[in-house]
Amino acid sequence: MRLRSFALTAFAAVLAASIGSPLAAQQRPLTFMDVQELKRAGSWTPSPDGAWMLYTVTTPDWEAAESQTDIHLVSLSDGVPSDRRLTYTDDKNEASPTWGPDGSFFLFSSNRDGDETQLYMMRHDGGEARKITDADEGVSGFAFSPDGSWLVYLSGKNDREQLYRLPADDLTGAEPEQLTDGDAGVDQWDFTGDGSRIYFTRADSFDEDEVKRREQGFTVDIRNSVTPLSSLWSVEVATAEERRETNDPSYSINSFVLSDDGRWIGITGGSPERYERNITAQRLYADQYLMEVATGEIERLTDNYEVSESGLSFSPDGRLIAFSAPDNMERYTMTDNRVYIREVGDRGGSFRKLGTDFDQSSSVGFWSDDSKTIYFNAGVTVTTQLHALDVATGAVRQLTEERAALSVNRDDDTGTILIGYSDPKTPSTVFTVAGVDDVPNRSAWTQLVDVNPHVRDIALGEEVEVNWRSSDGKTVGGVLVYPVGYEEGTRYPLIVAIHGGPASADILRFNGGYSAQVYAGAGYAVLKPNYRGSRNYGNAHRTDIVGDYFTMGYEDIITGVDHLIDEGIVDGDRMGALGWSAGGHWSNWILTQTDRFKAISSGAGTMNWISMYAQSDVQRNRQFYVGDGFLYEDFDTYFDQSPLKYIKNAKTPTMIHVVEGDPRVPSPQSVELHMALKKLDVPTELFMYPGRSHGIPDPRNRLVKAVSEMAWMDYYVRGMGEKFEWRQVLETLEGGEGPTVVSDG
Numbered sequence: 001m002r003l004r005s006f007a008l009t010a011f012a013a014v015l016a017a018s019i020g021s022p023l024a025a026q027q028r029p030l031t032f033m034d035v036q037e038l039k040r041a042g043s044w045t046p047s048p049d050g051a052w053m054l055y056t057v058t059t060p061d062w063e064a065a066e067s068q069t070d071i072h073l074v075s076l077s078d079g080v081p082s083d084r085r086l087t088y089t090d091d092k093n094e095a096s097p098t099w100g101p102d103g104s105f106f107l108f109s110s111n112r113d114g115d116e117t118q119l120y121m122m123r124h125d126g127g128e129a130r131k132i133t134d135a136d137e138g139v140s141g142f143a144f145s146p147d148g149s150w151l152v153y154l155s156g157k158n159d160r161e162q163l164y165r166l167p168a169d170d171l172t173g174a175e176p177e178q179l180t181d182g183d184a185g186v187d188q189w190d191f192t193g194d195g196s197r198i199y200f201t202r203a204d205s206f207d208e209d210e211v212k213r214r215e216q217g218f219t220v221d222i223r224n225s226v227t228p229l230s231s232l233w234s235v236e237v238a239t240a241e242e243r244r245e246t247n248d249p250s251y252s253i254n255s256f257v258l259s260d261d262g263r264w265i266g267i268t269g270g271s272p273e274r275y276e277r278n279i280t281a282q283r284l285y286a287d288q289y290l291m292e293v294a295t296g297e298i299e300r301l302t303d304n305y306e307v308s309e310s311g312l313s314f315s316p317d318g319r320l321i322a323f324s325a326p327d328n329m330e331r332y333t334m335t336d337n338r339v340y341i342r343e344v345g346d347r348g349g350s351f352r353k354l355g356t357d358f359d360q361s362s363s364v365g366f367w368s369d370d371s372k373t374i375y376f377n378a379g380v381t382v383t384t385q386l387h388a389l390d391v392a393t394g395a396v397r398q399l400t401e402e403r404a405a406l407s408v409n410r411d412d413d414t415g416t417i418l419i420g421y422s423d424p425k426t427p428s429t430v431f432t433v434a435g436v437d438d439v440p441n442r443s444a445w446t447q448l449v450d451v452n453p454h455v456r457d458i459a460l461g462e463e464v465e466v467n468w469r470s471s472d473g474k475t476v477g478g479v480l481v482y483p484v485g486y487e488e489g490t491r492y493p494l495i496v497a498i499h500g501g502p503a504s505a506d507i508l509r510f511n512g513g514y515s516a517q518v519y520a521g522a523g524y525a526v527l528k529p530n531y532r533g534s535r536n537y538g539n540a541h542r543t544d545i546v547g548d549y550f551t552m553g554y555e556d557i558i559t560g561v562d563h564l565i566d567e568g569i570v571d572g573d574r575m576g577a578l579g580w581s582a583g584g585h586w587s588n589w590i591l592t593q594t595d596r597f598k599a600i601s602s603g604a605g606t607m608n609w610i611s612m613y614a615q616s617d618v619q620r621n622r623q624f625y626v627g628d629g630f631l632y633e634d635f636d637t638y639f640d641q642s643p644l645k646y647i648k649n650a651k652t653p654t655m656i657h658v659v660e661g662d663p664r665v666p667s668p669q670s671v672e673l674h675m676a677l678k679k680l681d682v683p684t685e686l687f688m689y690p691g692r693s694h695g696i697p698d699p700r701n702r703l704v705k706a707v708s709e710m711a712w713m714d715y716y717v718r719g720m721g722e723k724f725e726w727r728q729v730l731e732t733l734e735g736g737e738g739p740t741v742v743s744d745g
Helices: 006-018 032-036 208-215 453-457 516-521 539-543 551-566 582-593 609-615 620-626 635-640 643-649 668-679 699-718 726-732
Strands: 040-046 052-061 066-075 079-085 094-099 106-110 118-122 139-144 150-155 162-167 186-191 197-203 230-236 242-244 252-258 264-270 286-292 298-300 310-314 320-326 337-343 352-354 373-380 383-390 396-398 405-410 417-423 426-433 463-469 475-481 492-498 525-530 570-580 599-603 654-659 684-689 740-742
Touching: 032 516, 032 699, 040 094, 040 426, 052 094, 066 094, 094 139, 106 139, 118 139, 150 186, 162 186, 186 252, 197 252, 252 310, 264 310, 373 405, 463 551, 475 516, 475 551, 492 516, 492 551, 492 582, 492 699, 516 525, 516 699, 525 551, 551 570, 551 582, 570 582, 570 699, 582 599, 582 643, 599 699, 609 620, 609 635, 609 668, 635 643, 643 668, 654 668, 654 699, 668 684, 684 699
Parallel strands: 230 252, 383 405, 492 525, 492 570, 570 599, 599 654, 654 684
Antiparallel strands: 040 052, 052 066, 066 079, 094 106, 106 118, 139 150, 150 162, 186 197, 197 230, 230 242, 252 264, 264 286, 286 298, 310 320, 320 337, 337 352, 373 383, 383 396, 405 417, 417 426, 463 475, 475 525, 684 740
């Protein structure tokens, strides 16, 4: 079977679709290559005096499946016009910029002098960088002590890294001194407020034979193998004297946080059972503990391993401890999170639940200086906004009204407010304001970053919030992207792009979700539905699929499509659907429930909840969504909700994409779908990408997935092109490694 060439698929069809548009003479549509080549900024590091900010810019090289990172400097008062690039190694990386104690210089990590990453120092006002470490295994982390006396860094072989110190006033002349010395390596580590001591976690034992067998080529992967517990330790920086702080076999130290006053340590302790401790599901099988530094006494704060707590935090005055957890703390649920708070010294006291009248998830973002307010970011339909939680009353106030993806944070060291921002026409950028009270006032914002200015010369489809009534009368919403050059009264082909999660949401951000703007540039309308199961619309909307995973989500998607047809925007005879992860689950369900779509692309989707339960790296949330009964006592409930049960209904040509070693939605689910469609004579292709991750790791293969997916939609939805010929793509990629393709031809 033949398909059009890579070049025609990616570019010519997109350009042809825009001919006749009023914008065509001045602007061109977005392409998949544009998406691949977008730069990313990060590592925001304000200076101690609040005058400057260091940050990194990462430039992708999709052909090499690599990227290159440099360091930039910007004035916090002047913003973008003052931006200056400080490092210029085109084939090496400079990362992790960190100001020196007095702000007269900064450190960064780089591989500019070899394969290993070392530390360098540089003045922000000019001059060459000077190398300050020459560690055999490189440096994997570093920080100055809060009192400015020491630089401490982490170095060593994998799983055996140790801490080393250098005097901050003689970084280039002094010899590094080793601080820690254990069989196992240092994991998480952090200074006390006065800089005199470092707390760190370390595994209780180290298996030398495990290292040797891998070094000698015995690379068998033993699933859920026995792993040691971890304990909390500390070391005095001046003397290198170590002290073990915990020694309790009933839990393993996953992470910890120190109070600003140095009196308390908050600990997340994981289950000692290896199958629970090794599970990938985030924060499951762990509880919260509180340690008093002066006495070493430890209090268990929570006692339910299946409830997911996060964001353990102390108030600036050291009086309160808080964390976020589900509204129902008695059993595993996917309900919205609340903030729980208590006096630190109230040993054995109960936690007070805040924000109970707020029908979204709340969290512990950052505190006000007076400890009376907790600020956090939360989704509101197709946006994210800054909210304020009153600690005394538990009331929540929404502070911003941006039609965008907004994320407001405060730098821990300087108190600088940084506003992450993206809207449909603005790639991710960062602004700052004088204080948190200025965040709602857009005129007070100063833009600090503009790494993709060329986007302003690209024609984009209008992107708006859309709402409709589902089959049960409830309001459902999502994002609609109009085709570039949209003309009222003309009906357009539709792509339904279904987000993953399912507890996620599509929002008004730049090109969010399956490169929707590329489809818009090619003449498609794109609907991104926030179906039942999505967040941002209240707890009932999020949990309406529990016990019956697909029914209402499917109804929400189909009624959204019908709404656009009724509005005269969409041609109901030219529609395709695609999705990844949960979006792939729904794509598979759509395949077995209707033949209204002309093409489907299923990415990492489930076919059989029974086999998926054992194959996947998570089980508890599957159990919650599908029926909360125990699988091995109730196969019928799981199979009744499996697309495989209804596969004989499938008629729609379906392209399938999956990563071969995907731990979350394992590739056998996609193989099962492909085999069924082959035997049922439904046109199908299976692209199996190399890797061991839930997403496609190689950017070249991400490009292939996007281009081949659009070729599939063009051919079956619009009758364009000759489908997809893989050999032409491989030639265009100049021999780059691609997926294994199971073809009808």
